[in-house]
Structure formats: C-alpha cells, structure tokens
Amino acid sequence: MGRPHQAVADGQAVLEVGALRHAIGGRALFDGLALTLGIGESIAVTGPSGSGKSTLLSCILGLIKPDAGTIRVVGTEITTLRTSRMASLRAQRIGMVFQFGELLPELSPLDNVVLAALLSHNGVGARQRAQRLLANLGVPEAVTSQELSGGERQRTAVARALINEPALLLADEPTGALDSHTRDRTADQLFDLPRQYSCGLLVVTHDPGVAARADRTLLLSGGALEAASTGAGSR
C-alpha cells in the first residue's frame, strides 16, 4: 500500500527540532530545546506535570507557533508554513494518538479509521487498508466503537493514526486511561510500529513502564530535553 506522497529516504530524520523557545503566560517552557527523531526510531518524553510536554506536541503539529526555533517534519520547516499548507502536511505526514482515543462513538471502528483517510483525500483502497490495520492490531468488528473495550478503542485510535501512512507518529499519554494488562499490550504494539511501518514515534508519557519500551527516553526539564534513565525492569 504505497504512500500517497514521497517516501522518506533511508537515514532521513522525520523530525528535527532546533533551538526551540516558547513562553506561556511569561513562563519559558522551552529554552533552546532540541530533538532529532529518525525513521524507525522511538522516543519517549517524560517530565513533571506542566513542564510543556503536550505543548511540545502542539508545536510539532503546527497548532502552536513557537516564539523562536525550527521544527522540520520530514525536511519541511513547519514554523513558517501557511495554515492550509500545514493542515495538508499534518494530514499526510503526521499521525496522532490521544489519551482517550477521541473516536466518534456512533461510528464503527472501521468507519472511524476510514473517515481519517477520506478527510485526507486518501480514500482509494482505504477500507481494505483499515481492515488490515484493525486486524493486525487485534480490534474486533463492532457496530459502534462505544461497544469496544478501552484497549480496543485505543488500538482503533492507533489504526486511525496509521491509515495515511504517516512518517511521524505522535502519542500523548496513549495508555494513560488503560489498566495495566491492556496498557502492556497496547504499549508493546505501539513501540513495534516504527519498524513495522517505517515511521518515527514520539510518545509523551508519565508511565516509566511505557517509556522503558522506547529506544530513547528524554526528560523535559528546565526548558530542554536531556537523556533520562527509566531504570531497568520498570516495565
């Protein structure tokens, strides 16, 4: 199922953030923050509540314009993009998984996933792609997604994020609403995705057991990202 856009070259970074600065309400959240994420790689970002993790994701999604610095998504500098161009880059290149899935409850899991393809003008073969993704992630068929368990809903949200074959997958506390068994299954699947689908994965999480699955864990502290140790055996 070829990408509807140019493929990411081997070795190319899917995300490069440089010298990022941003303040909210007079408080500096980012002060020279830098980050590089490669294709096939996963990074977990941890940090105290209010340190700016979700704001960082919003900057990468182009929803917040940072005060200064650069953000390149698959080589495209997004901080200077017009809204319409950013919207199309976001639809084609970035997948996002939220803490509570944010599915449309009246629609089936399949239709939730297909809808994301249609909204991105990527409808050709979308039903088959969605069926394959949902089957791979172990989501059962259902008339409405509100019939699903929390873990099944979250895996549907993962399928929806993958339907347009994004180069960059972002997740904000993707397992925060799940019990520990479901968390483990969902997190295992999530961190398999970069190699399975040739994308880069950036996960914001408070959960050391989830962060431990990432190739690298970074701590957001003092407005910058530093290497963090999640501790052996914290899964």
Ligand SMILES: Nc1ncnc2c1ncn2[C@@H]1O[C@H](COP(=O)(O)OP(=O)(O)OP(=O)(O)O)[C@@H](O)[C@H]1O
């Ligand atoms: N729209 C907004 N208006 C005002 N302040 C905001 C806004 N969005 C975020 N903030 C503030 O910016 C800071 C960073 O928020 P953010 O949600 O990015 O933190 P976080 O690290 O994701 O926190 P948590 O781990 O609790 O989710 C917080 O102090 C928050 O109150």
